[in-house]
Amino acid sequence: MSLDLNTLDSLLRTFSERPQALNLDSQLAELMRALVSCRFDHLPLPGQGQTLHRWQTLAHVAGCDLALAKLYEGHTDALAILSECDATHLLGEAVWGVWAAEPPDARTRIVACDGDNVRLTGRKAWCSGALQIDRALITAWTDDEQPQLVAITLKQVSQRQQTDHWQAVGMAATASVALAFDQTPGIAVGQPGQYLSRPGFWHGGAGIAACWYGAAEALAHYLRNHCSKPHPDPHAQAHLGAVDAALCGARAALHECAAWIDRQPAADASFVVRRVRAQVEQAAEQVIHHVGRALGATPFCRSSHFARLSADLPVFLRQSHAERDLAALGQQLAQLPAGAWQL
Incomplete structure (x- = not known):
């Protein structure tokens, strides 16, 4: 499917140019439902020949608004x-999320099972967008200590521990809450351990980097417009020269990674995705630094976007x-034959 970015x-x-504060319960959720209703959520699947197009759309949405891009x-x-x-029979017309954070003080467990129908107890932390979506895929733990993906319906969750602990200024609109489960129904998706072992786990991680890139590109355009006067x-x-060097390197890395995934969609993409995430993260940080120094306080104070x-x-x-990802990348690189950096 070819998605028309002009229509999007x-x-x-x-939405991106709105001057007012965002209403958590209306604007963001309404726009997500509009995108789903217009089928703008039907992106090419990773590894099927159009991975770059998928990431371009993610970057485009991120350049509009990162709270929206998060959802x-x-x-x-x-x-x-x-x-x-x-x-896919579970899809419906719902807005979905994916929550797989596993902090030591919050774990969701499967306490009953009848075929694919399960019951959950415990807590799930870092549920971004829980105030705006309908359904979610979460990781829950079985008796043999394997993570099982479970589809839940937010209306059936026992308790939403609200946002009084969420003090973020950045990404404030997608407040992450903790969910509490008490014999909450869910539907098992796939096999135990499949969420982490499937090739698409790393493909999704690179999609996050495409969002980082889209936001950095949007900030860079403010500097380019300033320099064109x-x-x-x-x-x-x-x-602007420094920004161009950073973004062009990150853009090339994303193109290369997307092509690698499309050539071998079933292969372990952990190394190439860790590398591209590191490259895009560093580029985004360079853009933030240079654009801010070049433009001063004016756009921070006068442009809502x-x-x-x-x-x-x-x-x-x-x-x-951060350094944990870089350390994992370095560990993988050290096991490769010499010559990995040759031109």
């Missing part, structure tokens, strides 16, 4: 997971695990 823009433009990426990732696990500041031009992206992107980037 007609739904996104007013949109989670929903489209859920659709890809359900397809990979042969569970008569008598540009040479210091701003130098910052710029201000939101600038506040949201540093928080969204922390979906990276």
